Amino acid sequence: MMADPFCCKFMTDYLKQKIKHAPRTPGVYMMKDEEGTVIYIGKARDIRSRIRSYFGGTDSRFMVPFLVSRVCDIDFIVTETEKEALILENNLIKEHRPKYNVDFRDDKAYFHIRMDLREPFPRFQLVRRPKKDGAKYFGPYPSSSSAKETLRFLQPIFPLRTCRKQELNSRKRPCLEYEIGRCSAPCCHLIDAAAYEGLARDAAAFLEGRTKRLLVDLRDRMKNAADQMNYEAAAVLRDRIVSIEHTLEKQRMASMDARDQDVYGVYREDDMTQICAVLIRGGNIVGQKIFPLIRIGGETAEIVSALVKRYYDADAYIPAEILTPVAMEDGAVIAEWLTEKKGRAVSVLTRQKGKGAAILDMAQRNAENIFRTERLARDNPEKTIRILAEKLHLKNLPVRIECFDISNIGGRQAVGSMVTFESGLPLKARYRRFRIKTIDGADDYGMMYEVLKRRYLKKDDLPDLLMVDGGKGQLGVAVSVLKDLAVDNIDVIAIAKEKRDERDDVLKKGPFQVKKDYDRIYLPGRKDPVNLSHWPATLFLLQRIRDEAHRFAISYHRKLKEKQDLQSLLDEIPGIGGVRKKALLKYFGDAAHIREAPQETLQKVEGIGKATAAQIYDYLRKQ
């Protein structure tokens, strides 16, 4: 028997009336507290019956009693279809960020490869977030290193320019990239525009996983070139075909239906939920997306549904197939919505048997593993620290750890970072960043030496453990700095990422082979690195600290680079000499403010007339 919705002790007469007259159509409902703040937004096929389930005790989610005790009013928005309701619900949640809706905000940025095929002589670019700017985005890649590795093998096969537009237009001779076969030198017209365009399109096809068709096409073109006795062009195409085949063979992951899939794993314990998605592109596992561990009750299907809607609404790449561990009630509506968004068929399914079930199982185990390591490190930092001291044979218990990283591009805007963790937690007040002062050029060891020396010169407030991001080389630098400064009683380690091909247990039966990142720990006086993978919580702690140092260094480096880029941009504006540039900087403070200034404000600067202001404004907008 259905519970009486009107027995709920929280119901006011006003609310009872409102629910009684709620529409019986698809739409969105917005629950508000006594101050009129929206505290929950949901969508339903039948609004009235959905609302009744909250107040009638038939909704068993743990947050429902708290929610209904605060609801004073409900607004309804009727839609034609459930799909419209879903889109509206997503938009409204983004706008209001209601307290009781699950917040799947994920600040971790993933990497994408961007190609704008509309620009003359397109190139690969590594970016964090895709924009709706008409360019093509490939990925996501779970780390910058995996995206860079893809570019490393792509660049010789598809030798697109690596330089910026300005350099492309101003070079008189090709740069080193051409010499080493990584660029076809459009700057000096060593490739014609049509051939270059073909090259860029082939690269995009490859990144989209359309390798089969690409190879057929390349073979046709090679044959045509040979028929026309253009043996040089035929040889270039032959080499490209061989490289692509070699790469595909090396990856040996031609799996399933070579489709793009996101496969979700969910692990739940008590009221904590860990979700991850295994990312498969063109049949290859390219990584996984880990969502933050959240405290939430309720049905797994509902949680996954909420996450999927938020994730793909936020410009994430939409694959052809989404596999979830449980069937979602609104799976068909989500598929319809995503199909429309992508412009191609998207299916949202679950699988009970076959390869689909195996990969779902793998995602599931990944989620469990992530949960365990995350929780272990969070719940028991003392134990983690003790194990760390024991396994690495440290002199001290590493309660306070300082970790260093260097960030630069070819030695430019070189910076160093230091992050401090105490008892497993970041101590942000003790973070430091360093602008490299004594090293010119790409000398990472020299930079590390400078940073460590500046930090430990005063010998105050020393940590228990000093960690550097890198291998034996960086470790050697750290040891010699401490020796030069006569600082003892600090343990020193280095953490280095290494790659290894490995088959996944479940997928041993299938053709999958995945390239996994392994972190190795180097210790002074020991030839071989230590493998901490059997103590995941300790490894996880060190990885977390290293990633934080990396993030901190990169963000500082990026800030300096942006500043520098903007300064150079000012130098390039036609008709703006030193005096006017100085006046602009004096008025606005920095180049970033100049770029954002409206034309009218630019005009206010001494020596900048209407025409010059328009010229500056147009130039900066174009860039």
Ligand code: SF4
């Ligand atoms: S060879 Fe020319 S086009 Fe290619 S990266 Fe160098 S400067 Fe740019």
